[in-house]
Amino acid sequence: xxxxxxxxxxxxxxxxxxxxxxxxxxxxxxxxQLEREGRLQETAADQARDAAEEQAAARQRxxxxxxxxxxxxxxxxxxxLQAEETAxxxxxRIAAEEAEQKRRxxxxxxxxxxxxxxxxxxxxxxxxxxxxxAVRERTDGLSDAQRLxxxxxxxxxxxxALDPEDDR
Numbered sequence: 182x183x184x185x186x187x188x189x190x191x192x193x194x195x196x197x198x199x200x201x202x203x204x205x206x207x208x209x210x211x212x213x214q215l216e217r218e219g220r221l222q223e224t225a226a227d228q229a230r231d232a233a234e235e236q237a238a239a240r241q242r243x244x245x246x247x248x249x250x251x252x253x254x255x256x257x258x259x260x261x262l263q264a265e266e267t268a269x270x271x272x273x274r275i276a277a278e279e280a281e282q283k284r285r286x287x288x289x290x291x292x293x294x295x296x297x298x299x300x301x302x303x304x305x306x307x308x309x310x311x312x313x314x315a316v317r318e319r320t321d322g323l324s325d326a327q328r329l330x331x332x333x334x335x336x337x338x339x340x341x342a343l344d345p346e347d348d349r
Contacts, residue, residue: 196226312339 200223207216312335 193226193229196229197223200224200226308339 200219200221203219203222204216205219207213207219
């Protein structure tokens, strides 16, 4: 065999079988050179097989690492999207709560105004009735002219109390 024949037959299963055959032929013929060449070829075939297996395992690990990186990136993006979604939902909930609080505050203010108006109307009626009763008490003993004068004075005092700008 020439060197170029050795190069072509050193790898794989064929190289291993050829190496064993050379080793056996060298042993039978007493040719140590052929026997040594067979062992070397067999060892080279084993090493080539081991190297190919290691390369395949390395490619597999590399693909697994890349797949894991992609999975992590996808998980991170999913978490970001969930955070954005959660933030949007939180903002919507806050806006709804603020709108509800504003609506309730407006309702309370309207109820307060209505109550104040009712109290003012009732108070005005009660004050007028009290004024009239006081006028009657004071004017019972007075003449008609004096009584009318007293009523006018009280009416003017009430008017000034309601609209103090007319005092000028």
